Amino acid sequence: MPAERERLARIKSNLKRRARIYDIVREFFRGRGFLEVETPIRVPCIAPELNISPLKSEDWYLAASPELHMKRLLAAGYKQIFQVSHCFRKGEHGRQHNPEFSLLEWYRADAGFMDVISDTEHLVCTLMQELHAGNILHYQGQEIALDLPWPRLSVKDVFLKIAGWDPMADYNAERFDYDMATLVLPALSPARPTVLVEYPAAAASLARLKTGDNSVAERAEVFIGTMELANAYSELTDAAEQRQRFMKESAQIEREQGQVIPLSEPFLEALSFLPECGGIALGMDRLVMLFCDAGNIDEVCAFTEENI
Amino acid sequence: MEIEEVRKNTKLMYQGKPWNVDNAEFVKPGKGRAIYRLRLKNLLDSSTLDITFHSGEKVDEASISNQEMQYLYKEGDHYVFMNTSNFDQTFVTETQMGDKINFLKEGVLVNVQLLEDRPIDISIPVFVELEVVETGTAIKTATVTAQNKSAKLETGYSLDVPAFIKEGDMLKIDTRTGAYVERLTKK
Numbered sequence: 001m002p003a004e005r006e007r008l009a010r011i012k013s014n015l016k017r018r019a020r021i022y023d024i025v026r027e028f029f030r031g032r033g034f035l036e037v038e039t040p041i042r043v044p045c046i047a048p049e050l051n052i053s054p055l056k057s058e059d060w061y062l063a064a065s066p067e068l069h070m071k072r073l074l075a076a077g078y079k080q081i082f083q084v085s086h087c088f089r090k091g092e093h094g095r096q097h098n099p100e101f102s103l104l105e106w107y108r109a110d111a112g113f114m115d116v117i118s119d120t121e122h123l124v125c126t127l128m129q130e131l132h133a134g135n136i137l138h139y140q141g142q143e144i145a146l147d148l149p150w151p152r153l154s155v156k157d158v159f160l161k162i163a164g165w166d167p168m169a170d171y172n173a174e175r176f177d178y179d180m181a182t183l184v185l186p187a188l189s190p191a192r193p194t195v196l197v198e199y200p201a202a203a204a205s206l207a208r209l210k211t212g213d214n215s216v217a218e219r220a221e222v223f224i225g226t227m228e229l230a231n232a233y234s235e236l237t238d239a240a241e242q243r244q245r246f247m248k249e250s251a252q253i254e255r256e257q258g259q260v261i262p263l264s265e266p267f268l269e270a271l272s273f274l275p276e277c278g279g280i281a282l283g284m285d286r287l288v289m290l291f292c293d294a295g296n297i298d299e300v301c302a303f304t305e306e307n308i
Numbered sequence: 309m310e311i312e313e314v315r316k317n318t319k320l321m322y323q324g325k326p327w328n329v330d331n332a333e334f335v336k337p338g339k340g341r342a343i344y345r346l347r348l349k350n351l352l353d354s355s356t357l358d359i360t361f362h363s364g365e366k367v368d369e370a371s372i373s374n375q376e377m378q379y380l381y382k383e384g385d386h387y388v389f390m391n392t393s394n395f396d397q398t399f400v401t402e403t404q405m406g407d408k409i410n411f412l413k414e415g416v417l418v419n420v421q422l423l424e425d426r427p428i429d430i431s432i433p434v435f436v437e438l439e440v441v442e443t444g445t446a447i448k449t450a451t452v453t454a455q456n457k458s459a460k461l462e463t464g465y466s467l468d469v470p471a472f473i474k475e476g477d478m479l480k481i482d483t484r485t486g487a488y489v490e491r492l493t494k495k
Binding site (some may be wrong): 173 | 310312313334337338340342360362
């Protein structure tokens with residue numbers, strides 16, 4: 001108990017700053033006409049994703065992201081919505097991971113992936129202003145210049161340059177993930193944010209493909225220094241294609257992991273009403289880590305799985 | 309065990325050898341496959357190995373047991389311990405002992421970790437009490453800060469102690485840092 005009291009006293013200034021960041025984030029979105037929504041944490045279906053293991057709750061799941069329900073709201077005519085919710089991903093432990101974590105998601109109708117990337121840039125700059133941090137973020141001994149716009153690099157160019165192959169021409173999921181984690185991410189500029197844009201079509205997940213180039217998905221990821229912060233899509237609105245992608249992913253999960261993930265029929269039904277839209281998921285714990293100069297997620301969460 | 313369950317200080321069997329996980333780093337692009345980067349230290353010879361695992365892979369956990377043993381004496385470059393329940397004797401090498409040799413005197417009880425019957429590590433108390441066998445007088449300097457001098461303990465270990473310490477004093481030593489804590493008795 002004394003150790004816990006000491007630990008919680010030590011991170012108190014971080015938890016206060018965390019609460020302030022939540023306030024600024026909410027003000028930011030409300031000021032731009034977004035509606036804050038809440039969707040269920042415990043759900044009967046999730047999007048099948050090979051590399052995201054869900055946690056079960058009886059026969060249902062704990063949400064790994066609020067994406068499916070938020071898109072059902074968009075399909076019903078809600079044009080700008082945001083949510084901060086707790087999400088769950090089995091086995092994710094590390095300096096930047098906890099199996100239960102906080103995700104900020106927002107969606108804009110009549111927009112695309114680069115519009116929500118632009119929101120992200122302005123959100124982070126607003127936080128810098130409100131927290132009186134200037135233009136330079138000091139994080140773990142590194143100065144990171146946040147002035148806009150943040151550099152955009154295409155996945156194709158960065159892979160050709162750093163990993164020496166073109167994932168658009170000859171996609172290999174295992175090699176792509178491994179080279180991304182071990183070669184590409186460590187080579188990103190530590191002194192600037194980076195937006196990686198245009199992922200291989202095979203890594204599209206719930207993103208739509210680029211008009212006129214079927215090898216490319218309209219997907220982008222934001223890195224601050226080398227920390228992955230957010231993942232954006234121009235959302236796929238083609239229900240038939242989404243069903244096909246889900247079935248393909250599900251079949252692979254069943255084959256490799258022996259699990260059957262049920263498809264969400266209400267989501268697939270709603271998709272035919274989904275307007276063109278951009279959506280993004282941003283790790284709130286990591287955002288707080290950046291602004292608290294915290295190297296470990298347990299410095300910005302009162303209780304993680306290690307000390308629950 | 310699943311690679312997902314491996315943490316810092318988990319003990320593993322890998323390529324037929326026992327290892328301690330000195331560091332475990334979890335790397336995972338949000339949508340990509342997780343990678344586990346482990347820094348392993350060989351429990352027998354202290355060599356290190358960096359290795360990468362992918363999610364879904366399995367590793368063998370080393371089965372480690374704990375046994376109370378008494379430190380008897382040093383023989384060549386081995387240290388002889390006796391199992392207090394069956395009186396079997398076992399040997400620990402100088403490399404395995406590391407700097408713990410500085411704090412161990414004959415006759416003390418320690419906890420020995422065994423991999424099957426082979427000792428791989430010993431746990432010693434955080435604080436130990438050791439006698440000063442040799443110390444000189446402090447070198448006078450012009451400063452007014454506390455003056456330290458060197459002292460040699462009964463285990464052969466030398467450390468900095470305050471100027472008032474004399475031969476025959478019992479000292480409390482922090483084995484994590486090797487530093488002097490306080491004087492316990494005065495002869």
